[in-house]
Amino acid sequence: MSDGPAVCVNRVSKEFRLGGTAHLGLKNLLLRSPEGRHDHRRVRVEALRDVSFEIARGEWVAMIGPNGSGKSTMLGLIAGVLHPTSGTIEAHGRISPLLELGAGFHPELTGAENVLLNGVILGLTRAMVRERFNKIVEFSGLGDEIDRPVRTYSSGMSARLGFSVAAHVDPEILLVDEVLAVGDEAFARRCLDKLRSFHAAGVTIVVVSHTLTLVEALCDRALLLVGGKLVAAGPPAEVIATYRSRIAG
Amino acid sequence: MCAGDELKARNPEPTHPLQQRVDLVLVLLGKELKVRYKGTVLGYAWSVAYPLAFTLVFYFVFRLIARVPIENYALFLVMGLFPWQWFQNSINGANGFLLANAPLIKKVSFPRSLLVLTGVLNDLVHFVASIPVIVALLLWSGGRPTAAWLWQVPILIVIQFGVTYGLSLLVATANLFLRDLERLVGIVTMLWLYVTPVLYSWDMVPASIRWTRWLNPMALVIGSWREVFAEGHLTPEVVAAAAGWSILIAVAGQLVYRRLEWRFAELV
Numbered sequence: 081m082s083d084g085p086a087v088c089v090n091r092v093s094k095e096f097r098l099g100g101t102a103h104l105g106l107k108n109l110l111l112r113s114p115e116g117r118h119d120h121r122r123v124r125v126e127a128l129r130d131v132s133f134e135i136a137r138g139e140w141v142a143m144i145g146p147n148g149s150g151k152s153t154m155l156g157l158i159a160g161v162l163h164p165t166s167g168t169i170e171a172h173g174r175i176s177p178l179l180e181l182g183a184g185f186h187p188e189l190t191g192a193e194n195v196l197l198n199g200v201i202l203g204l205t206r207a208m209v210r211e212r213f214n215k216i217v218e219f220s221g222l223g224d225e226i227d228r229p230v231r232t233y234s235s236g237m238s239a240r241l242g243f244s245v246a247a248h249v250d251p252e253i254l255l256v257d258e259v260l261a262v263g264d265e266a267f268a269r270r271c272l273d274k275l276r277s278f279h280a281a282g283v284t285i286v287v288v289s290h291t292l293t294l295v296e297a298l299c300d301r302a303l304l305l306v307g308g309k310l311v312a313a314g315p316p317a318e319v320i321a322t323y324r325s326r327i328a329g
Numbered sequence: 330m331c332a333g334d335e336l337k338a339r340n341p342e343p344t345h346p347l348q349q350r351v352d353l354v355l356v357l358l359g360k361e362l363k364v365r366y367k368g369t370v371l372g373y374a375w376s377v378a379y380p381l382a383f384t385l386v387f388y389f390v391f392r393l394i395a396r397v398p399i400e401n402y403a404l405f406l407v408m409g410l411f412p413w414q415w416f417q418n419s420i421n422g423a424n425g426f427l428l429a430n431a432p433l434i435k436k437v438s439f440p441r442s443l444l445v446l447t448g449v450l451n452d453l454v455h456f457v458a459s460i461p462v463i464v465a466l467l468l469w470s471g472g473r474p475t476a477a478w479l480w481q482v483p484i485l486i487v488i489q490f491g492v493t494y495g496l497s498l499l500v501a502t503a504n505l506f507l508r509d510l511e512r513l514v515g516i517v518t519m520l521w522l523y524v525t526p527v528l529y530s531w532d533m534v535p536a537s538i539r540w541t542r543w544l545n546p547m548a549l550v551i552g553s554w555r556e557v558f559a560e561g562h563l564t565p566e567v568v569a570a571a572a573g574w575s576i577l578i579a580v581a582g583q584l585v586y587r588r589l590e591w592r593f594a595e596l597v
Contacts, residue, residue, distance in 0.1 A: 160438035161594040184433050188367045206352040
């Protein structure tokens, strides 16, 4: 592996074609209803505009900003599930997205079956999941409940299991979208400890967070996105100060 | 600075990329099979119940009422209807293969076509599980399976798989862009059943339009299934034509999918 940055975002813009033909429906398409065309087809939302930054290997970076400023879109682009309208993105290393609330879980399957399912979706082989199974269960703290269907879990329990799987796939780049807000305090602390140990081990971490105190305490750097533009980047304390002054002003 | 302007592959190849994909399909397939009849009392029996119910309905209508001049009509029906059900279930379900996994598609980068592949394999498993019913009816009417099935059945499965997977991929992809397709597809597969010799035999079709079967891959495939089940025989030119269609459709599905896959996460 080279020594270059872990993530390179170069003049990236992202437009969403709202509706497109997808939500327009055949009726509007065939009848060419003027409202239909006007209301849906031309609507484009610019989620990100000409954003450039780099994230160094092993760096812990937070993206902050008001709702709808493009933070989650940026995470999607880094994860490779979204593609930029213009500009380029490079990410070097195995990416592990933390699925919110165990998004990949099937409610009818047991926790154990879902661990296998989530593990292979995140890029492991079955043998690799089996190897790590005990550690995953132990970290989640679910104990015997692991053999009960996930539909019987509380949302906190699903989130714990989800975090636990993602934390055990040897991520090189970990993407975290505000998942630390769930689960009880003890588990939140365990997650933070895990993130710290990842950080110490040289894993690159990108978080989206509204918990500014945590961002200030933990992250190496913060990026402030407002209205799809990168307005500030630098030490968390300074960027948070900029953010607060913008909200106040 | 960044190494280059090229958009690099996001995830470096895992150590065993093929093994990983195979495992992903196996685990997804296992999930589908476990989930489908979870909590039901009859379980597997349901995968045979549907095609059998259709068989009963068609037997009643076409044999007892319309008196189609085909001997052993029940056997004749299941030999065509069971493989047809695999095709129809996959095509009609194709929309769901992607939509049901929307949270994953939005979050994780993995080959989305594997979701469609899994769906088609799932329906294939249920078809294979229903073959014993065909054998039972065959034995009951005095026929018997032949050793040639051992190579004939896999050949037909592969050919029908190409047609089914290619079309499912097309439907699943296109449906994300135009949700009306979900309804349209149901109508098209229903009409398709009636222009395919599932409920009648090709001999009963007027000679002047019999050539149209070369345009309908499923007519070739269903005809071949019947030849195999009833006589342990395959007609080379029919198999060749069906295989040609199969490859064409599978490639077309893959091409369309590759072109549009990058927008999936925005649309599901």
